[in-house]
Amino acid sequence: MKYAIILLVALVFRQSQAHYLTGRLIFDNHWTDTWEYVRKISPYDGPLSDPNLALVYPNTDPASLDLRCGRNATKNWSTTKTAVLKAGDKVGFGAGAPTISLDKIARIYHPGFGSVWMSKSPHDDVDRYEGDGDWFKILQIVGRTEQSLDFEDPGNKNLYDRYKAMWGTFNVQSWNFTIPATTPPGKYLLRFEHVFPNTYDSQFYVNCAHIEVVNPGVVGTPSPLVKIPGIYERGQPDVYFDHYNSSFIEHPEDISWFIPPQPNVWKG
Numbered sequence: 001m002k003y004a005i006i007l008l009v010a011l012v013f014r015q016s017q018a019h020y021l022t023g024r025l026i027f028d029n030h031w032t033d034t035w036e037y038v039r040k041i042s043p044y045d046g047p048l049s050d051p052n053l054a055l056v057y058p059n060t061d062p063a064s065l066d067l068r069c070g071r072n073a074t075k076n077w078s079t080t081k082t083a084v085l086k087a088g089d090k091v092g093f094g095a096g097a098p099t100i101s102l103d104k105i106a107r108i109y110h111p112g113f114g115s116v117w118m119s120k121s122p123h124d125d126v127d128r129y130e131g132d133g134d135w136f137k138i139l140q141i142v143g144r145t146e147q148s149l150d151f152e153d154p155g156n157k158n159l160y161d162r163y164k165a166m167w168g169t170f171n172v173q174s175w176n177f178t179i180p181a182t183t184p185p186g187k188y189l190l191r192f193e194h195v196f197p198n199t200y201d202s203q204f205y206v207n208c209a210h211i212e213v214v215n216p217g218v219v220g221t222p223s224p225l226v227k228i229p230g231i232y233e234r235g236q237p238d239v240y241f242d243h244y245n246s247s248f249i250e251h252p253e254d255i256s257w258f259i260p261p262q263p264n265v266w267k268g
Protein backbone atom coordinates (compact mmCIF):
# COMPACT_ATOMS: atom_id res chain seq x y z
CA MET A 1 0.00 0.00 0.00
CA LYS A 2 2.74 2.37 1.08
CA TYR A 3 4.67 1.34 -2.03
CA ALA A 4 1.65 2.01 -4.23
CA ILE A 5 1.31 5.53 -2.83
CA ILE A 6 4.99 6.25 -3.33
CA LEU A 7 4.74 4.97 -6.88
CA LEU A 8 1.67 7.09 -7.55
CA VAL A 9 3.34 10.22 -6.18
CA ALA A 10 6.40 9.49 -8.31
CA LEU A 11 4.23 9.09 -11.38
CA VAL A 12 2.32 12.29 -10.73
CA PHE A 13 5.56 14.21 -10.34
CA ARG A 14 7.03 12.74 -13.48
CA GLN A 15 3.90 13.51 -15.46
CA SER A 16 4.23 16.67 -17.51
CA GLN A 17 1.42 18.66 -19.06
CA ALA A 18 2.95 17.83 -22.39
CA HIS A 19 1.74 20.45 -24.81
CA TYR A 20 4.06 22.79 -26.63
CA LEU A 21 4.55 25.41 -29.28
CA THR A 22 7.47 26.32 -31.52
CA GLY A 23 7.38 30.10 -31.33
CA ARG A 24 11.09 30.80 -31.74
CA LEU A 25 12.87 31.02 -35.07
CA ILE A 26 16.57 30.14 -34.97
CA PHE A 27 18.89 31.68 -37.55
CA ASP A 28 22.49 32.98 -37.68
CA ASN A 29 23.07 30.53 -34.77
CA HIS A 30 20.80 32.66 -32.62
CA TRP A 31 17.52 31.82 -30.91
CA THR A 32 15.09 34.69 -31.46
CA ASP A 33 12.39 35.48 -28.91
CA THR A 34 9.00 33.84 -28.92
CA TRP A 35 6.75 35.62 -31.49
CA GLU A 36 9.58 37.78 -32.74
CA TYR A 37 9.69 36.10 -36.18
CA VAL A 38 6.87 33.61 -35.67
CA ARG A 39 3.21 34.56 -35.99
CA LYS A 40 1.46 34.88 -32.69
CA ILE A 41 -1.31 32.39 -32.00
CA SER A 42 -4.39 32.93 -29.82
CA PRO A 43 -5.12 30.99 -26.65
CA TYR A 44 -7.66 28.19 -26.76
CA ASP A 45 -10.90 29.78 -25.62
CA GLY A 46 -12.25 26.81 -23.67
CA PRO A 47 -12.42 26.67 -19.87
CA LEU A 48 -8.75 26.48 -18.89
CA SER A 49 -7.48 28.37 -15.87
CA ASP A 50 -3.82 28.53 -16.88
CA PRO A 51 -3.29 31.03 -19.73
CA ASN A 52 -0.05 29.30 -20.71
CA LEU A 53 -1.87 26.01 -20.99
CA ALA A 54 -4.51 27.71 -23.15
CA LEU A 55 -1.79 28.95 -25.49
CA VAL A 56 -0.13 25.57 -26.03
CA TYR A 57 -3.43 23.69 -26.12
CA PRO A 58 -3.42 21.49 -29.22
CA ASN A 59 -5.56 21.66 -32.32
CA THR A 60 -7.20 18.32 -33.07
CA ASP A 61 -9.22 19.29 -36.15
CA PRO A 62 -7.30 18.58 -39.36
CA ALA A 63 -9.91 20.49 -41.40
CA SER A 64 -9.57 23.67 -39.35
CA LEU A 65 -7.86 26.81 -40.71
CA ASP A 66 -5.77 26.62 -37.56
CA LEU A 67 -3.90 23.72 -39.13
CA ARG A 68 -2.19 26.31 -41.32
CA CYS A 69 -0.26 28.44 -38.85
CA GLY A 70 -1.80 27.74 -35.45
CA ARG A 71 -4.85 29.08 -33.69
CA ASN A 72 -6.16 32.29 -35.27
CA ALA A 73 -2.90 32.89 -37.11
CA THR A 74 -3.95 33.16 -40.75
CA LYS A 75 -4.75 36.87 -40.30
CA ASN A 76 -2.18 39.46 -39.29
CA TRP A 77 -2.97 40.79 -35.84
CA SER A 78 0.50 41.07 -34.34
CA THR A 79 3.78 42.46 -35.56
CA THR A 80 6.03 39.70 -36.81
CA LYS A 81 9.51 40.42 -38.13
CA THR A 82 10.69 38.87 -41.39
CA ALA A 83 14.03 37.02 -41.32
CA VAL A 84 16.17 37.50 -44.42
CA LEU A 85 17.83 34.18 -45.32
CA LYS A 86 19.84 32.85 -48.22
CA ALA A 87 18.68 29.70 -49.97
CA GLY A 88 20.82 26.97 -48.42
CA ASP A 89 21.02 28.70 -45.01
CA LYS A 90 20.65 26.77 -41.79
CA VAL A 91 17.58 27.73 -39.80
CA GLY A 92 15.53 26.14 -37.03
CA PHE A 93 12.54 26.32 -34.74
CA GLY A 94 12.80 26.36 -30.98
CA ALA A 95 10.17 25.05 -28.61
CA GLY A 96 8.58 27.63 -26.38
CA ALA A 97 8.10 29.74 -24.66
CA PRO A 98 5.80 29.61 -22.59
CA THR A 99 6.17 26.56 -20.44
CA ILE A 100 3.40 25.22 -18.31
CA SER A 101 3.34 24.19 -14.65
CA LEU A 102 5.62 21.17 -14.35
CA ASP A 103 7.28 21.62 -17.72
CA LYS A 104 10.26 23.71 -16.74
CA ILE A 105 11.97 23.58 -20.12
CA ALA A 106 9.99 23.90 -23.33
CA ARG A 107 10.32 20.70 -25.35
CA ILE A 108 8.50 18.73 -28.00
CA TYR A 109 7.07 16.47 -25.34
CA HIS A 110 5.08 14.03 -27.41
CA PRO A 111 6.14 11.15 -29.60
CA GLY A 112 5.32 11.70 -33.26
CA PHE A 113 6.62 13.03 -36.53
CA GLY A 114 7.71 16.53 -37.52
CA SER A 115 7.89 18.38 -40.81
CA VAL A 116 8.69 21.78 -42.30
CA TRP A 117 6.76 23.48 -45.09
CA MET A 118 6.94 26.68 -47.13
CA SER A 119 4.38 28.84 -48.92
CA LYS A 120 5.35 31.82 -51.04
CA SER A 121 3.40 35.00 -50.54
CA PRO A 122 1.87 36.11 -53.86
CA HIS A 123 2.70 39.73 -52.94
CA ASP A 124 5.55 41.44 -51.13
CA ASP A 125 3.66 41.84 -47.85
CA VAL A 126 3.97 38.51 -46.05
CA ASP A 127 2.27 40.12 -42.99
CA ARG A 128 -0.95 40.15 -44.96
CA TYR A 129 -0.50 36.72 -46.54
CA GLU A 130 -3.07 34.28 -45.17
CA GLY A 131 -1.30 31.14 -46.36
CA ASP A 132 -4.17 30.23 -48.67
CA GLY A 133 -1.78 29.62 -51.57
CA ASP A 134 0.35 26.58 -52.35
CA TRP A 135 2.55 24.79 -49.83
CA PHE A 136 5.42 22.37 -50.29
CA LYS A 137 7.22 20.23 -47.75
CA ILE A 138 10.99 20.67 -47.31
CA LEU A 139 11.67 18.32 -44.40
CA GLN A 140 10.19 15.20 -42.84
CA ILE A 141 11.45 14.00 -39.47
CA VAL A 142 10.54 10.47 -38.41
CA GLY A 143 13.29 8.48 -36.68
CA ARG A 144 16.34 9.52 -34.73
CA THR A 145 19.10 11.68 -36.23
CA GLU A 146 22.18 13.34 -34.74
CA GLN A 147 19.86 16.13 -33.53
CA SER A 148 17.77 13.78 -31.40
CA LEU A 149 18.20 13.81 -27.65
CA ASP A 150 21.11 11.71 -26.36
CA PHE A 151 19.47 9.63 -23.67
CA GLU A 152 22.87 8.30 -22.54
CA ASP A 153 23.60 11.80 -21.28
CA PRO A 154 22.92 11.71 -17.51
CA GLY A 155 20.99 14.98 -17.82
CA ASN A 156 18.55 13.38 -20.26
CA LYS A 157 18.17 9.94 -18.70
CA ASN A 158 14.92 10.80 -16.93
CA LEU A 159 13.39 11.89 -20.27
CA TYR A 160 13.86 8.46 -21.82
CA ASP A 161 10.86 6.30 -22.68
CA ARG A 162 11.52 3.17 -24.73
CA TYR A 163 8.13 3.38 -26.45
CA LYS A 164 8.68 7.00 -27.53
CA ALA A 165 12.43 7.47 -27.91
CA MET A 166 12.43 6.06 -31.46
CA TRP A 167 10.77 9.28 -32.69
CA GLY A 168 13.57 11.68 -33.66
CA THR A 169 11.93 14.76 -32.18
CA PHE A 170 10.99 13.19 -28.86
CA ASN A 171 11.73 15.70 -26.08
CA VAL A 172 14.01 17.92 -28.19
CA GLN A 173 14.10 21.65 -27.51
CA SER A 174 14.70 22.64 -31.14
CA TRP A 175 15.21 21.33 -34.64
CA ASN A 176 17.46 22.73 -37.39
CA PHE A 177 17.38 22.26 -41.15
CA THR A 178 18.37 24.11 -44.31
CA ILE A 179 16.29 26.12 -46.72
CA PRO A 180 16.67 24.17 -50.01
CA ALA A 181 19.48 25.64 -52.10
CA THR A 182 17.30 26.19 -55.18
CA THR A 183 14.32 27.77 -53.41
CA PRO A 184 12.91 30.59 -55.57
CA PRO A 185 13.51 34.03 -54.01
CA GLY A 186 10.62 35.77 -52.29
CA LYS A 187 8.68 36.18 -49.08
CA TYR A 188 7.44 33.00 -47.45
CA LEU A 189 5.59 31.53 -44.55
CA LEU A 190 7.90 28.88 -43.08
CA ARG A 191 5.80 26.33 -41.19
CA PHE A 192 6.90 23.86 -38.55
CA GLU A 193 4.49 21.04 -37.79
CA HIS A 194 4.61 18.34 -35.16
CA VAL A 195 1.94 15.64 -35.10
CA PHE A 196 1.21 13.57 -32.02
CA PRO A 197 -0.62 10.55 -33.42
CA ASN A 198 -3.57 9.10 -31.57
CA THR A 199 -6.35 6.73 -32.55
CA TYR A 200 -9.05 9.43 -32.47
CA ASP A 201 -7.75 12.89 -31.71
CA SER A 202 -4.27 13.28 -33.12
CA GLN A 203 -2.77 16.58 -32.01
CA PHE A 204 -1.39 19.14 -34.46
CA TYR A 205 1.24 21.59 -33.22
CA VAL A 206 1.94 24.19 -35.88
CA ASN A 207 3.65 27.57 -36.14
CA CYS A 208 4.69 29.82 -39.03
CA ALA A 209 7.65 32.19 -39.32
CA HIS A 210 7.98 35.08 -41.77
CA ILE A 211 11.05 34.77 -43.97
CA GLU A 212 12.46 36.34 -47.10
CA VAL A 213 14.57 34.00 -49.21
CA VAL A 214 17.40 35.57 -51.20
CA ASN A 215 18.67 33.43 -54.06
CA PRO A 216 20.83 34.91 -56.79
CA GLY A 217 21.69 31.40 -58.03
CA VAL A 218 19.90 28.48 -59.63
CA VAL A 219 16.17 28.41 -58.96
CA GLY A 220 14.10 25.21 -58.90
CA THR A 221 10.40 24.41 -59.10
CA PRO A 222 9.02 23.29 -55.74
CA SER A 223 6.62 20.35 -55.87
CA PRO A 224 4.32 18.70 -55.04
CA LEU A 225 2.09 21.64 -54.10
CA VAL A 226 -0.78 21.28 -51.64
CA LYS A 227 -3.28 23.43 -49.74
CA ILE A 228 -3.47 23.60 -45.96
CA PRO A 229 -5.87 22.54 -44.55
CA GLY A 230 -6.36 19.65 -46.95
CA ILE A 231 -3.29 17.55 -46.17
CA TYR A 232 -4.87 15.28 -43.55
CA GLU A 233 -8.24 13.64 -43.10
CA ARG A 234 -9.62 12.38 -39.87
CA GLY A 235 -8.96 8.65 -39.63
CA GLN A 236 -6.23 8.30 -42.24
CA PRO A 237 -4.00 5.50 -40.96
CA ASP A 238 -0.63 7.29 -41.14
CA VAL A 239 -1.88 10.16 -38.93
CA TYR A 240 -4.45 8.38 -36.74
CA PHE A 241 -3.03 5.33 -35.01
CA ASP A 242 -2.31 4.03 -31.56
CA HIS A 243 1.38 4.69 -30.94
CA TYR A 244 1.18 2.18 -28.07
CA ASN A 245 -0.07 -0.54 -30.43
CA SER A 246 1.17 -3.90 -29.17
CA SER A 247 2.78 -4.72 -32.50
CA PHE A 248 5.02 -1.64 -32.12
CA ILE A 249 5.71 -2.41 -28.48
CA GLU A 250 7.19 -5.77 -29.41
CA HIS A 251 9.99 -3.85 -31.12
CA PRO A 252 10.42 -0.65 -29.18
CA GLU A 253 12.84 1.82 -30.71
CA ASP A 254 12.24 0.39 -34.19
CA ILE A 255 10.47 2.99 -36.31
CA SER A 256 10.85 1.20 -39.65
CA TRP A 257 7.13 0.36 -39.66
CA PHE A 258 6.18 4.02 -40.04
CA ILE A 259 5.83 5.65 -43.45
CA PRO A 260 4.96 9.34 -43.04
CA PRO A 261 1.95 10.87 -44.79
CA GLN A 262 2.11 12.61 -48.17
CA PRO A 263 3.20 14.89 -49.75
CA ASN A 264 6.81 13.94 -50.44
CA VAL A 265 9.63 16.32 -49.57
CA TRP A 266 10.91 18.77 -52.18
CA LYS A 267 14.69 18.53 -51.90
CA GLY A 268 15.47 21.62 -53.99
Ligand SMILES: *[C@@H]1O[C@H](CO)[C@@H](O)[C@H](O)[C@H]1NC(C)=O
Pocket residue numbers: 026029030031092147148172173174175176
Ligand atom coordinates in the same frame (compact mmCIF):
# COMPACT_ATOMS: atom_id res chain seq x y z
C1 LIG B 1 19.92 24.22 -33.52
O1 LIG B 1 20.78 25.33 -33.68
C2 LIG B 1 20.87 26.17 -32.53
C3 LIG B 1 21.69 27.38 -32.88
O2 LIG B 1 22.90 27.02 -33.43
C4 LIG B 1 21.45 25.35 -31.37
O3 LIG B 1 21.47 26.16 -30.20
C5 LIG B 1 20.59 24.12 -31.14
O4 LIG B 1 21.17 23.30 -30.14
C6 LIG B 1 20.41 23.31 -32.41
N1 LIG B 1 19.46 22.25 -32.17
C7 LIG B 1 19.75 20.94 -32.27
C8 LIG B 1 18.65 20.00 -31.95
O5 LIG B 1 20.84 20.53 -32.60
Ligand SMILES: *[C@@H]1O[C@H](CO)[C@@H](O)[C@H](O)[C@H]1NC(C)=O
Pocket residue numbers: 042043072075076077
Ligand atom coordinates in the same frame (compact mmCIF):
# COMPACT_ATOMS: atom_id res chain seq x y z
C1 LIG C 1 -7.94 36.62 -33.73
O1 LIG C 1 -7.44 37.42 -34.79
C2 LIG C 1 -8.08 38.67 -34.94
C3 LIG C 1 -7.51 39.34 -36.17
O2 LIG C 1 -7.70 38.55 -37.28
C4 LIG C 1 -7.87 39.51 -33.70
O3 LIG C 1 -8.53 40.75 -33.84
C5 LIG C 1 -8.42 38.76 -32.50
O4 LIG C 1 -8.08 39.46 -31.33
C6 LIG C 1 -7.84 37.36 -32.40
N1 LIG C 1 -8.54 36.60 -31.43
C7 LIG C 1 -8.01 36.25 -30.28
C8 LIG C 1 -8.86 35.41 -29.38
O5 LIG C 1 -6.87 36.56 -29.97
Ligand SMILES: *[C@@H]1O[C@H](CO)[C@@H](O)[C@H](O)[C@H]1NC(C)=O
Pocket residue numbers: 076077078079125127128
Ligand atom coordinates in the same frame (compact mmCIF):
# COMPACT_ATOMS: atom_id res chain seq x y z
C1 LIG D 1 -0.28 43.80 -38.82
O1 LIG D 1 -0.79 44.02 -37.51
C2 LIG D 1 -0.02 44.90 -36.71
C3 LIG D 1 -0.63 44.93 -35.33
O2 LIG D 1 -2.03 45.14 -35.39
C4 LIG D 1 0.02 46.28 -37.37
O3 LIG D 1 0.87 47.13 -36.63
C5 LIG D 1 0.55 46.14 -38.77
O4 LIG D 1 0.48 47.38 -39.44
C6 LIG D 1 -0.26 45.10 -39.55
N1 LIG D 1 0.29 44.96 -40.86
C7 LIG D 1 -0.48 44.82 -41.93
C8 LIG D 1 0.23 44.68 -43.22
O5 LIG D 1 -1.70 44.79 -41.87
Ligand SMILES: *[C@@H]1O[C@H](CO)[C@@H](O)[C@H](O)[C@H]1NC(C)=O
Pocket residue numbers: 241242245246247
Ligand atom coordinates in the same frame (compact mmCIF):
# COMPACT_ATOMS: atom_id res chain seq x y z
C1 LIG E 1 -1.83 -2.23 -34.58
O1 LIG E 1 -1.06 -2.16 -35.77
C2 LIG E 1 -1.38 -3.15 -36.71
C3 LIG E 1 -0.35 -3.06 -37.82
O2 LIG E 1 -0.03 -1.75 -38.16
C4 LIG E 1 -2.82 -2.92 -37.18
O3 LIG E 1 -3.19 -3.90 -38.12
C5 LIG E 1 -3.76 -3.00 -35.98
O4 LIG E 1 -5.07 -2.66 -36.37
C6 LIG E 1 -3.30 -2.02 -34.91
N1 LIG E 1 -4.11 -2.21 -33.71
C7 LIG E 1 -4.63 -1.20 -33.04
C8 LIG E 1 -5.38 -1.55 -31.81
O5 LIG E 1 -4.50 -0.04 -33.40
Ligand SMILES: [Cu+2]
Pocket residue numbers: 017018019020058110203
Ligand atom coordinates in the same frame (compact mmCIF):
# COMPACT_ATOMS: atom_id res chain seq x y z
CU1 LIG F 1 -0.06 17.50 -25.54
